[in-house]
Amino acid sequence: MPLLEAREIHSGYGGMEVLHGVSVTLAAGELVTIIGPNGAGKSTLLKTMFGLLTPTQGTVSLGEEDITGAPPHRIVRHGMCYVPQVDNVFPSLTVEENLQMGAFILRGGIEARLARVYELFPVLKDRRRQRVGKMSGGERQMVAMGRALMLDPQVLLLDEPTAALAPNLVEQVFQSIQAIVGSGVGVLMVEQNARQSLAIADRGYVLVDGRNRREGSGQELLADEEIGRLFLGG
């Protein structure tokens, strides 16, 4: 049984349906990537799973819990955290304060969690008293993921973690994501860098026009001719 399951999701913004029955699953400790053209509804799917949008049809379950339509502050307590694509840090707060905000719902005792995040992202430890607003895009992305990891979630949802990053930073962020998965967290991410993300993913989904188009292992999808032509540039 999958840890996280979205089944036949219909969702959208203000009456305009973007997703017309999308299903995805994620097992514990798995890395799954969702690719597809712009406007396919990838981000909408993550937002719906995290309770930022309410589906008109379909269900989302996490472990034994039905979390369909639950608000984000309840979902984080069930062990799923989310990193938005943009505006995913508190720029005027320091690195450490950003991480503390990730653990806001806990009462004290977050030292061990801080240490764990610093272990994953050693560069953040050296800069923990620095304001995040002054940091580079790659470092901000680490802060954003670090904040989401402070609750020690079972599942992390990442919305385009490498968007607008320089190519060398893209590599760095993907390495961080692999390290996160290596520490036992299941990661479901939406990605524009289709080839690179499929190369590190256990499984992948291709979404087109708000519907599931294909699914398979990362290697299968990479080798697929149709997908290669459509999304991987030949």
Added chain:
Amino acid sequence: MWERIPQLIVYGLVSGSVITLGAVGLSLTYSILRFSNFAHGDLMTSGAYLGLGFLVLFSPLLPGRFGPLSFGPALIPAVLCAMAANAALAIGIDRLVYRHLRRAKAVLLLMASVGVAFVLRNLILFSAEADPLYFSHHIQRALRIGGVRVKADQLFILGVAVLAVLFLHVLLRYTKTGKAMRAMADNPELAQVSGINTERVVAWTWAVGAALAALGGILSGIENKLVTPELGWQTLLPLFAAVILGGIGSPYGAMLGGMTIGLAEEVSTAFISTAYKPAVAFGILVLMLLVRPQGLLGRR
């Protein structure tokens, strides 16, 4: 003319203290709730009247005066009770009015706050009448420090304002609630996504802003010996000038702006009529909006 300036600086620091206490609260509610609260001045008035009420209550229990000051031990519990009561009042107003407008446009909230301002002021008029009420009839002898006359009360006011600002600094910088307030000012959506209870942070914001407003109102009552229902309305322009000068949404900017406006208003009276004091504040406000709209310490 010039020889009066040291004396006017003393007055400026005192009125700057009062403006600062109002401005930091105005700036806090602006940065976290994202609207200009036109009722903030009237929260200073309500705080001053609450302080006076508690002072009348506590004076028979704690009679006497502190040395050269115009008040005695009764002021301490009176101030604390007034700050708490004013905080409760602000949270109550939020529940009654602003909570229903959380997702509304800022201009709607602004108009709602103008309504709240009228209601508050008229409730005060209704319950305390329009005549000024006196904090003290005690006549103080000023101390002479190098040709400048300073009343003990004025030193007290400045000291209390500095302490309050330090308190706010510690709250914002080091406490979990203060950090959550800054986080929410930065990015309310991300605060919600992080699991921060945003409604609780909003309540704390009102509580801190209204408590400081009450303190400012009471200190103004001590300096002027009296309080009128117009106190907050008359202070509103300098409050906004201070907040904009310092940078909207920056509490430290509000402190800097408050002191600058207080000093500018008082020192200007060496050169122009006292009647132009509000014009000085307004002039600084307009100039700042034209030259550096983000304020002295504001970002972007």
